[in-house]
Amino acid sequence: xxxxxxxxxxxxxxxxxxxxxxxxxxxxxxxxxxxxxxxxxxxxxxxxxxxxxxxxxxxxxxxxxxxxxxxxxxxxxxxxxxxxxxxxxxxxxxxxxxxxxxxxxxxxxxxxxxxxxxxxxxxxxxxxxxxxxxxxxxxxxxxxxxxxxxxxxxxxxxxxxxxxxxxxxxxxxxxxx
Numbered sequence: 001x002x003x004x005x006x007x008x009x010x011x012x013x014x015x016x017x018x019x020x021x022x023x024x025x026x027x028x029x030x031x032x033x034x035x036x037x038x039x040x041x042x043x044x045x046x047x048x049x050x051x052x053x054x055x056x057x058x059x060x061x062x063x064x065x066x067x068x069x070x071x072x073x074x075x076x077x078x079x080x081x082x083x084x085x086x087x088x089x090x091x092x093x094x095x096x097x098x099x100x101x102x103x104x105x106x107x108x109x110x111x112x113x114x115x116x117x118x119x120x121x122x123x124x125x126x127x128x129x130x131x132x133x134x135x136x137x138x139x140x141x142x143x144x145x146x147x148x149x150x151x152x153x154x155x156x157x158x159x160x161x162x163x164x165x166x167x168x169x170x171x172x173x174x175x176x177x
Contacts, residue, residue: 024170026142029153032170037133042067053118066130070108070123086116088123121177134164134175150174 024032047062060083065073070091076084085096093108095116106112114120121129128135140157150165150173165174 024144024151024166026144026153029144029151029166029170030136030138030142033133033136033172037068037128037131040131040133042071043131051118064130066127068127068131070127072123072127072130074117088113093123129175132172134172135162136164 043064043066045064047064049058049060049062051058051060061077063073063075063077065071070088072086072088074084074086075082082098084098087094088108091108093106093112093116095104096102104116108123110120110122110125113123113126119126125135136153137155137157140155140162143154145152145154147165150167151170153164153166155162155164160177163176164172166172
């Protein structure tokens with residue numbers, strides 16, 4: 001009974017853990033992404049996508065096919081069939097909305113992809129991101145930092161700054177330009 005009323009003596013408060021240096025440097029991240037890029041050439045996926053912009057928001061089931069370097073097919077499905085198809089290959093883009101009964105064709109530029117799909121990126125960049133290999137540049141000025149559990153790679157080239165977040169295993173989890 002006497003021991004139940006006694007408390008153990010507390011030791012000193014533990015010191016906070018030291019801030020860890022990033023687990024990888026820019027060269028290691030680029031090496032891992034180049035190996036991944038060489039190993040992953042294409043993908044096919046069924047997706048449920050939620051698209052939100054300041055003007056609108058949509059939810060839809062989609063079929064997405066992508067292949068390096070610039071092949072992309074994106075179908076938006078509805079309960080009544082296909083609601084929209086976008087295809088890009090060899091620098092050309094085509095978009096078809098069965099409800100409008102018109103086929104749009106043009107250059108596979110970031111401007112046209114933004115016009116037809118609301119994505120302001122080039123087709124090769126979209127393909128890279130879909131395949132889990134963010135577009136990184138070996139000649140860019142690169143800085144690596146730690147952001148909580150993520151490693152961040154900052155790159156500056158051609159008046160553009162990109163940031164890519166990676167897990168501790170160097171899986172890309174977020175990309176911003």
